[in-house]
Amino acid sequence: MRRPLVAGNWKMNGTRASVAELIEALRQQEVPAAVEVVVFPSCLHLAQVVSGLGGKAIAVGAQDCSTETGFGALTGEESATQLADAGCGWVLVGHSERRLILGESDEVVSKKFSAALECGMTPVLCLGETLEQRQSEQTLEVVGRQLARIVADAGIAAFERAVVAYEPVWAIGTGLTATPQQAQEVHAAIRAQLAREDQRIADGVRILYGGSVKADNAAELLGMADIDGGLIGGASLNANDFGTICRAA
Numbered sequence: 001m002r003r004p005l006v007a008g009n010w011k012m013n014g015t016r017a018s019v020a021e022l023i024e025a026l027r028q029q030e031v032p033a034a035v036e037v038v039v040f041p042s043c044l045h046l047a048q049v050v051s052g053l054g055g056k057a058i059a060v061g062a063q064d065c066s067t068e069t070g071f072g073a074l075t076g077e078e079s080a081t082q083l084a085d086a087g088c089g090w091v092l093v094g095h096s097e098r099r100l101i102l103g104e105s106d107e108v109v110s111k112k113f114s115a116a117l118e119c120g121m122t123p124v125l126c127l128g129e130t131l132e133q134r135q136s137e138q139t140l141e142v143v144g145r146q147l148a149r150i151v152a153d154a155g156i157a158a159f160e161r162a163v164v165a166y167e168p169v170w171a172i173g174t175g176l177t178a179t180p181q182q183a184q185e186v187h188a189a190i191r192a193q194l195a196r197e198d199q200r201i202a203d204g205v206r207i208l209y210g211g212s213v214k215a216d217n218a219a220e221l222l223g224m225a226d227i228d229g230g231l232i233g234g235a236s237l238n239a240n241d242f243g244t245i246c247r248a249a
């Protein structure tokens with residue numbers, strides 16, 4: 001059985017004051033023990049969230065990490081070594097906003113994935129197609145190619161310690177959501193691709209859906225056979241909505 005996982009990506013949002021309010025509101029939420037929950041605040045607020053959620057069964061992750069581990073001359077970067085030291089057990093890698101807006105290549109994403117694992121963190125590997133790619137029926141090819149690069153570099157065994165998130169780019173922050181059937185089709189294809197390498201690992205890996213998941217559509221999406229939870233952007237900034245999504249998982 002795969003334990004449901006709900007992840008909240010807070011993106012470039014929040015001030016110390018608003019984050020304090022969000023922490024307090026999250027602490028009031030009933031989250032079933034069966035569901036694993038992790039939030040990804042801005043790097044600036046990691047320490048605040050790690051200490052504010054202490055004792056509450058919500059883990060904390062970073063939205064990105066450097067390709068390099070350890071310490072060194074890389075101005076503006078945070079290594080997985082530092083993030084793990086700050087209390088983060090998780091890190092998003094390959095989010096489409098970084099791939100498309102900041103130009104991260106598959107090679108960079110792959111290095112970040114391996115850096116996270118090397119430092120004992122769980123990478124959440126984000127994959128997804130653009131609207132143009134979906135309309136030209138390239139979805140499975142694009143997602144398959146993004147995944148293949150990581151499997152080739154890190155090896156299938158890495159997926160015993162990683163999570164995958166399918167996030168169609170056209171559904172992120174747009175209010176458009178993949179239908180449960182559209183999402184399930186891609187999730188099943190991701191799992192089948194991993195199963196060609198190792199059936200046991202494929203059966204165990206959690207694949208999250210992300211893209212305009214809200215309190216009112218979560219149950220249907222997260223109820224699909226190969227959807228093991230959600231990566232939630234906008235709705236994770238509202239503790240009541242996020243709590244509802246966690247309870248739906």
Ligand code: PEP
Nearest residue numbers: 172173210211212233234
């Ligand atoms: C995301 O940023 O990963 C995301 C899924 O955003 P939203 O839920 O706002 O579409």
